[in-house]
Amino acid sequence: MTIDTIPTQTTSAPPTLDGMQLVYQAPEALAETQTHYCPGCTHGIIHRLIAEVIDELGVRERIIGVMPVGCAVFAYDYFNFDGTEAAHGRAPAMATGIKRTMPDKVVFTYQGDGDIASIGGNEILAACARGEKLTVIFVNNAVFGMTGGQMAPTTPAGMVTTSSPYGRNVELQGSPIHLTEMLAMMPGVAYAARRSLHSVAEIRRTKKAIRLAFDAQIKGLGLGIVEVLSTCPTNWRIDPSEAMDFIRDIMMPEYPLGEFKIHEELKKH
Amino acid sequence: MAITGTVVIATNRCKGCELCVHACPQHVLHLVSDYNARGYHPVVLDESENHCTGCSICAVVCPDVVFTVYRQASHKHARAA
Numbered sequence: 001m002t003i004d005t006i007p008t009q010t011t012s013a014p015p016t017l018d019g020m021q022l023v024y025q026a027p028e029a030l031a032e033t034q035t036h037y038c039p040g041c042t043h044g045i046i047h048r049l050i051a052e053v054i055d056e057l058g059v060r061e062r063i064i065g066v067m068p069v070g071c072a073v074f075a076y077d078y079f080n081f082d083g084t085e086a087a088h089g090r091a092p093a094m095a096t097g098i099k100r101t102m103p104d105k106v107v108f109t110y111q112g113d114g115d116i117a118s119i120g121g122n123e124i125l126a127a128c129a130r131g132e133k134l135t136v137i138f139v140n141n142a143v144f145g146m147t148g149g150q151m152a153p154t155t156p157a158g159m160v161t162t163s164s165p166y167g168r169n170v171e172l173q174g175s176p177i178h179l180t181e182m183l184a185m186m187p188g189v190a191y192a193a194r195r196s197l198h199s200v201a202e203i204r205r206t207k208k209a210i211r212l213a214f215d216a217q218i219k220g221l222g223l224g225i226v227e228v229l230s231t232c233p234t235n236w237r238i239d240p241s242e243a244m245d246f247i248r249d250i251m252m253p254e255y256p257l258g259e260f261k262i263h264e265e266l267k268k269h
Numbered sequence: 270m271a272i273t274g275t276v277v278i279a280t281n282r283c284k285g286c287e288l289c290v291h292a293c294p295q296h297v298l299h300l301v302s303d304y305n306a307r308g309y310h311p312v313v314l315d316e317s318e319n320h321c322t323g324c325s326i327c328a329v330v331c332p333d334v335v336f337t338v339y340r341q342a343s344h345k346h347a348r349a350a
Contacts, residue, residue: 015277020339023274024325030334037332039309040286044332200292200329233286240286 027051029060031080040240042197042230043072046139049207050108051079053214059106064098066091068120070112071145089120092127095134106218108135113154114144117179121153124183128223131188135213136225138180141232142251149235153177156254161235176254180227184260190222191215192261196229198247202257209259212266221263229255274323274340276314283311283335289327295320298327311335 014025026032029051037043054060065083067075068091076083086094091109099107116124116138127134143161144150150163154176158167168176184192191213195206206228213224229251231243238246283305289312290298297320300310312335314321323340 014337017275017277017339019342020275021342022337023323023340024328024336024338026334026337034282034307035333039284040288041332044334045330048332048334200326203329240288241291244288 027055029054029063029080031078033078035078036074037071038234040231040233040243041071042141042228043075043139045197045203046110046137046206046228046230047075047078049203049210050110050137052207053211054081056211057106057214057218059214059218062104062106064095064102064105064107066095066098066107066109068109068111068115069146070115072110072112072139073146075110089115089118090123091115091120092123092132092134092136096127096130096132099133103133106135106214108137108214108217110137111139112145113138113140113142114152117153117177121177121179124179124225125186128183128186128188128225131222133217133220134223135210135217136223137210137213138225138227139230140227140251140255141230143232143235145232145235149232154179154255156250159250178255180225181260183223183225188222189225189261190263191224191226191259191266193225193259194227194229194255194257196247196252196257197231198229198244198252212262215266216263219265221265227255229257272322272341273319274321274338275316276321276323276327276339277337278312278314279335279337280311280313281306282333283309284333285309285311286332287312288330288332289336292326292330294324294326295322297321 063081069088095107095109142155151161155168157170193209195209196202209226213226216224233240233243297315305311325338328336
């Protein structure tokens with residue numbers, strides 16, 4: 001088959017096929033554009049899950065997304081809702097200001113591991129301590145992706161990165177930070193979970209977790225955070241499907257999946 | 270009769286990461302040797318044997334949202350059950 005004969009979808013309305021029922025189409029909250037992410041990068045999957053959840057909740061007109069510094073720095077261009085850009089690590093502080101001045105808006109931050117666990121560690125701790133009504137999507141791919149794959153606070157022990165060429169040495173560089181477990185202990189947090197994207201079942205569980213994190217905010221229960229174990233095939237120097245195996249074999253033993261905190265009100269569903 | 274479905278692929282958004290190729294339970298997706306506008310080998314549906322069931326697993330794993338999934342209309346009740 002050549003490219004000329006392949007049917008392509010170029011408009012937002014999906015084509016109708018005779019005798020066929022539409023089972024899946026791109027969510028409305030996701031802009032119909034090409035992303036700058038590398039092939040196989042799971043940022044695209046997380047963007048889609050967030051857009052699907054926002055469509056299900058019907059709050060697209062009320063959403064304000066606060067984007068990080070990192071690979072997802074242009075993420076506001078990839079959604080059909082309002083977004084802004086925070087200084088490195090300061091997304092929870094900026095989101096606090098937006099939410100407090102416009103309490104009817106649904107505000108979420110989208111942050112990588114270098115952003116939230118390293119330079120922005122204080123901002124997220126303070127936001128959780130204050131119990132801000134925010135949703136935080138924490139993308140953990142174990143490296144600083146945008147700057148070339150340097151070691152992050154979340155890099156598992158022994159993992160080779162460009163700044164730890166002999167593997168992360170716990171004696172020298174310390175242990176990886178388990179941020180979500182730490183935040184789950186704080187009273188202001190209504191929902192804290194860690195999910196992964198390495199299989200179809202886990203992608204579906206991730207979507208449910210993102211839904212609960214938004215529910216926590218919309219019901220005014222407190223801060224909802226979802227840590228998503230994701231891949232960086234380019235900087236891990238493996239192909240995208242091997243990167244999914246890397247999550248399962250290397251990252252999941254270090255970062256166990258689960259819901260570390262769930263507010264009683266959220267258990268009713 | 271087997272459940273049949275099909276996918277429409279936004280070829281120019283595909284980056285050829287092959288996640289869907291490995292995830293497809295029916296093994297009906299593969300990359301073509303031609304290039305799309307961005308210089309990637311995009312994925313296509315092998316329609317010769319009509320084995321696509323419209324399960325939408327490809328759409329779940331795709332990072333670039335290239336799939337629109339369809340299923341034979343008469344089987345919609347079977348799916349809901």
